[in-house]
Amino acid sequence: xxxxxxxxxxxxxxxxxxxxxxxxxxxxxxxxxxxxxxxxxxxxxxxxxxxxxxxxxxxxxxxxxxxxxxxxxxxxxxxxxxxxxxxxxxxxxxxxxxxxxxxxxxxxxxxxxxxxxxxxxxxxxxxxxxxxxxxxxxxxxxxxxxxxxxxxxxxxxxxxxxxxxxxxxxxxxxxxxxxxxxxxxxxxxxxxxxxxxxxxxxxxxxxxxxxxxxxxxxxxxxxxxxxxxxxxxxxxxxxxxxxxxxxxxxxxxxxxxxxxxxxxxxxxxxxxxxxxxxxxxxxx
Amino acid sequence: xxxxxxxxxxxxxxxxxxxxxxxxxxxxxxxxxxxxxxxxxxxxxxxxxxxxxxxxxxxxxxxxxxxxxxxxxxxxxxxxxxxxxxxxxxxxxxxxxxxxxxxxxxxxxxxxxxxxxxxxxxxxxxxxxxxxxxxxxxxxxxxxxxxxxxxxxxxxxxxxxxxxxxxxxxxxxxxxxxxxxxxxxxxxxxxxxxxxxxxxxxxxxxxxxxxxxxxxxxxxxxxxxxxxxxxxxxxxxxxxxxxxx
Ligand SMILES: Nc1ncnc2c1ncn2[C@@H]1O[C@H](COP(=O)(O)OP(=O)(O)OP(=O)(O)O)[C@@H](O)[C@H]1O
Ligand SMILES: [Mg+2]
Numbered sequence: 001x002x003x004x005x006x007x008x009x010x011x012x013x014x015x016x017x018x019x020x021x022x023x024x025x026x027x028x029x030x031x032x033x034x035x036x037x038x039x040x041x042x043x044x045x046x047x048x049x050x051x052x053x054x055x056x057x058x059x060x061x062x063x064x065x066x067x068x069x070x071x072x073x074x075x076x077x078x079x080x081x082x083x084x085x086x087x088x089x090x091x092x093x094x095x096x097x098x099x100x101x102x103x104x105x106x107x108x109x110x111x112x113x114x115x116x117x118x119x120x121x122x123x124x125x126x127x128x129x130x131x132x133x134x135x136x137x138x139x140x141x142x143x144x145x146x147x148x149x150x151x152x153x154x155x156x157x158x159x160x161x162x163x164x165x166x167x168x169x170x171x172x173x174x175x176x177x178x179x180x181x182x183x184x185x186x187x188x189x190x191x192x193x194x195x196x197x198x199x200x201x202x203x204x205x206x207x208x209x210x211x212x213x214x215x216x217x218x219x220x221x222x223x224x225x226x227x228x229x230x231x232x233x234x235x236x237x238x239x240x241x242x243x244x245x246x247x248x249x250x251x252x253x254x255x256x257x258x259x260x261x262x263x264x265x266x267x268x269x270x271x272x273x274x275x276x277x278x279x280x281x282x283x284x
Numbered sequence: 285x286x287x288x289x290x291x292x293x294x295x296x297x298x299x300x301x302x303x304x305x306x307x308x309x310x311x312x313x314x315x316x317x318x319x320x321x322x323x324x325x326x327x328x329x330x331x332x333x334x335x336x337x338x339x340x341x342x343x344x345x346x347x348x349x350x351x352x353x354x355x356x357x358x359x360x361x362x363x364x365x366x367x368x369x370x371x372x373x374x375x376x377x378x379x380x381x382x383x384x385x386x387x388x389x390x391x392x393x394x395x396x397x398x399x400x401x402x403x404x405x406x407x408x409x410x411x412x413x414x415x416x417x418x419x420x421x422x423x424x425x426x427x428x429x430x431x432x433x434x435x436x437x438x439x440x441x442x443x444x445x446x447x448x449x450x451x452x453x454x455x456x457x458x459x460x461x462x463x464x465x466x467x468x469x470x471x472x473x474x475x476x477x478x479x480x481x482x483x484x485x486x487x488x489x490x491x492x493x494x495x496x497x498x499x500x501x502x503x504x505x506x507x508x509x510x511x512x513x514x515x516x517x518x519x520x521x522x523x524x525x526x527x528x529x
Contacts (some may be wrong), residue, residue: 165384172379175338179371181363181390181440 005134006251016149016206018240020220022150023198029234030158030167031191033086034095037102038080038199038224039217044105045071045139045200046207047113047214050120060122068197071270075196079189086188089174102217109214122208134225136211139202143205150198151240158236167191171234222263285351286311287397287444287475288367293332293345302328303499306345310444310477315470317490317507319483325499326479327372330446333477334369335359349443350397364390366398366443369449371525372479376435378422382413385421385436392441401438405467409465410435427458434462444475444516451480463489483520488513495520 020042027033045067052063076261078101079086085093127138158164170177174184178279199221207220226246231238249269250262257265288310295303304326310316318326332343336359347355347362354362361510366502376385392400407414410431416424424432430450447466451459467489470476480486486493487507495503495516503516510516 162387165380165387168379168384169377169388172377173374175336176371176374176377177388178337178359179334179363179369179375180388180436181360182388183358183360 001255002133004132006255007248008134008136008140010248010251011248012136012143012247013243014244015144016202017223017227017247018243019143019147019150019202019205021197021224021231021239021243022147022154022202023195023235024221024224025228025231025234025236025239026158026167026198027191027195028228029236030171031188032089032171033188033192034091034098035192035195036095036099037105038195039219039221040102040105040109041071041074041196041199042203042207043212043214043217044074044109044222045203046120046212047109047118049204049207050118050212051113053116053120060124064201066199067204069201071196072193075193076189078196079192083185083188086192087174087185106214106217113214115214117211117213120204120208120212122204125208139205139208143191146201146205147240149242150201151236154198155236163190166187170247223266226266229269230273286348287350287423288477289346289348289351290329290333291346291348293329293343293347295332295337295344296342297326297337297339301499302341303332306332306496306501307387308477308494308501308504310475312475313473314492315467315468315476315478316494317478317480317486317493318494318496319480319486320496322481324496326481326496327448328499329496330369330448330477331371334367334446335362336369336371338371338373363440366441367446368440368442368444368464369446370430370433370437370448372448372452374428376421376424378420381420382417382432383423385432386439389436389439392439397443398441399438399443399469399472400441403439406435406438409438413442415421426453427455427462430454430462432476434465438469441475444477445469448475448479449481450478451485483516 024035024038027035048070049063049067052058052066053060058066082094082097085097122139124138124142129136129138129141158167166177166182169180169182170184170187177184223246227239227243230242230246246266250266253262253265286309290306290308293303293306294301306329308316310432311403318327318329330339333347335343335347335354335357344351345355349365349367349521354365357365386403394396400439412428413431413435416428421429421432434447434450450462450466454462466476466478478486478490490507493505493507494501505513
């Protein structure tokens, strides 16, 4: 086994995990909301990108932008539909409603895009680099750099801007935020839109690496839950570390044991970790 | 014209009525106190003026700010128009620093009737906050939190300040400081509605007093006149004087 190669693979896989989990981390940690349509939104973003690429003949970047914008709009629409539940912080109903949204998205995508697998062909995926015997693609490089940049951007947004302080204030006490003159509904819409945009960015980065299917969804983002919990729920820095660590673990586990059981092994790690360190990788 | 006019305010929590037909007015440069026993409905009354409540409440009646009805506006809109409420209990963000609590305040539009305070003004009133500006709200003492809560309400450019028991849990010396600051603001023309359980303390600083019992306003008058009132002295002042150290 080439250890350096597996480390790089792990870093790429882990960046993907972290990227897919970023929106969820903000949603849960910053706004105390959940979205179980996350996986189907990932799928839909990949298909919108694929459609714009193959049917409208856009180039990959333009198609990706279309997908991200479309998902932003969808995020706003979903949030508006759920606004009563969100403002009253009714988490149980939100779980069910977002789960329902997920199945509706999946059904609509199945009708619109069909049930057969497609390849989301990104030109950067064809570019190969080799440095000191380690191979990676242009897509890999983009995944890692964009993920790091997104995490840095989100961290700055949450911790260094007035808008970020508003989000943290609402996470702590939405009622009190009203007294402070904050339109909580608008902030929830913005956070949900951000979640949708981030999952769309993750989709156009990560989905080109595997065939896409309208029935994919939950399984594609299952690692999000491991990352979010391992990272210490809602902790942006923790989610990045957890994502990268999990990616490296997955790469080595796949190489040494079997790629078929990496998800099971990741959850085993999660359980072990939660037993020993219930607060996750806490950096607060 | 009054800064705040509340007419026939009735508040229900679920089925139970916590406030019935309360009518009250606060003029510019007036410090109006609301006093009454625990559970009488004092907080319910001031929160209803702000259109706010911790739990689910249904509020009926009219609230006018400088003559304009705000009864249909959400709490955050009233706050932006200058009804600045400092609720009792948790009234600052513990996860945010003092600076960040201040930074949440939206820019104050330049319009008549608003009392504009700069950050320097507020830190001048409460110098402790300056030393604590990088500390989280949860790391502040009770008194510092109260200063932060009042300070941020001032930064937001109030037309009227609603203070719900700002002195609760404070040392006597701090109570005096806070009430002195409030009095000074009122003397500069600010309208203040102050909830105070202690009738005697309320009468010391206030211009007017409303007495509230079991959800109803049962008395109202100038502080000076109420001080002389035999019945009030017997029902409120005498009893409280004995409890006080
Ligand atoms: N969120 C709520 N849900 C249900 N009932 C409430 C709620 N808030 C207050 N009440 C009830 O309404 C009545 C008035 O409460 P309120 O808080 O206005 O009293 P208060 O005069 O401010 O008392 P205190 O001096 O203890 O602060 C009480 O009987 C209280 O139990
Ligand atoms: Mg009260």
